[in-house]
Amino acid sequence: MRRPAMDTRTPTDGALADLRLRQLTSATLPVGAFAYSQGLETAVELGWVGDLPQAAAWIGGQLQHSLARVEVPLLARLMAAFSAEDRDAAMHWSGLLLAMRDTAELRAQERALASAWAVLLGDLDLDDARTWVDLPQRTALALFALAATRFRIAPPTAAQACLWAWLEAQVSAAVRAVPLGHTAAQRLLYELAQDIPAVVASGLAVADADIGAAAPALAIASCRHETQYSRLFRS
Template identity: 35%
Template sequence: MHDSSLMQLMWLASPALPIGGFSYSECLEAAVDAGLVTSETEAADWLVEQLHTSLARADLAVIAQAIPAWKQADHTRIAQLNAWVLQTRESSELRAQTEQMGRSLLEWLRNHTTAQPEQIALLASLQPTYPLAFALAASATGAPLRDCLLANAFGWAENMMQAAIKAVPLGQSSGQRILSALAANIPAAVDLALALDDENRQAFSPMLAILSARHESQYSRIFRS
């Protein structure tokens, strides 16, 4: 991979990217409130499970299919994948998150990548979701597909580790051990995502959906709903 491609992927994976990913706990805060996550070990186990059963089978799988679609200018496929993401968010909170992060990354794309104006215009016309926006940004880097997924997954892991530190709460050393556990599991999750086709891609995570719905009306919370 060229240095420029690597640097752009690092930029996309950074929690400092101004798209708001750090402001969501993706149900972890609700799990803490319900007493399901109370320690470093439970937080690490929870997030590793979420990586494999939720992220890998849904968003990462969509990104794996969307990057080639962007490169091939397959507008029909891009629209289908974006619609699938919108249709499979199981709570208003989860849908609001992907829409807000998609819009924010679209605004970033207008000035910070080599994405073509017609690609940006297409994305803007679709009620853009985060996976499709990330796929466009990643496709513009010229980086290999697997590396793009690794970058996305690691960016998610950093955000979720920070959520665990704030919500459980935990110390920084605990957070680094959680991130180490997630990093060790990311390659397998990416390989699963790459192997999934339309029939096997799925976003069915009922416990996360229930916790997300509860989080929308949780009395006291740190993270955005």
């Protein structure tokens, strides 16, 4: 029996929008995000990250200095483009994000997650998501922005949720790679989550010309991960 289609183009009340947001950031989403460490595995291999304080510095540093100046401002612009039904603008901002992924491995991760997001959202009756499956400019952030826009989630709220999902994925990777105990992982989430509101506020204030960040340690770790002998993660 075919399930009833979700009416995603009518206004969503606050309670339902909150539930939709929880679904978008759930660790159970079948997009494969658990398979990527974004350089953390190599940082552990190289001795850069070996305990809780070092994991906090690695993850927190990216949150403060990279996501605040790339993901947050680009998410806001992507949501504005989708809200205006401006496909060209959405592809432009998504392509810019892809260009800011410094290594082949990080670009491959972005495209793989984006394709998985596009298929999933298409199965959830967001039909315009399917058109992104094979786009060269596709990114996971663009598909998240599309879903958040269709579900009538405000950009600041969507940005906070996006950062939380990223943080949770990084801490999960740290549990397996460092390794960290589960209580230590919860302490790490508890501490770093406090930074998210300020990161979102600063990111939403970034001008077009100021979008971008330098993360040389991440780029080096990602490059070396491509040829790392033994690894659990795809990045």
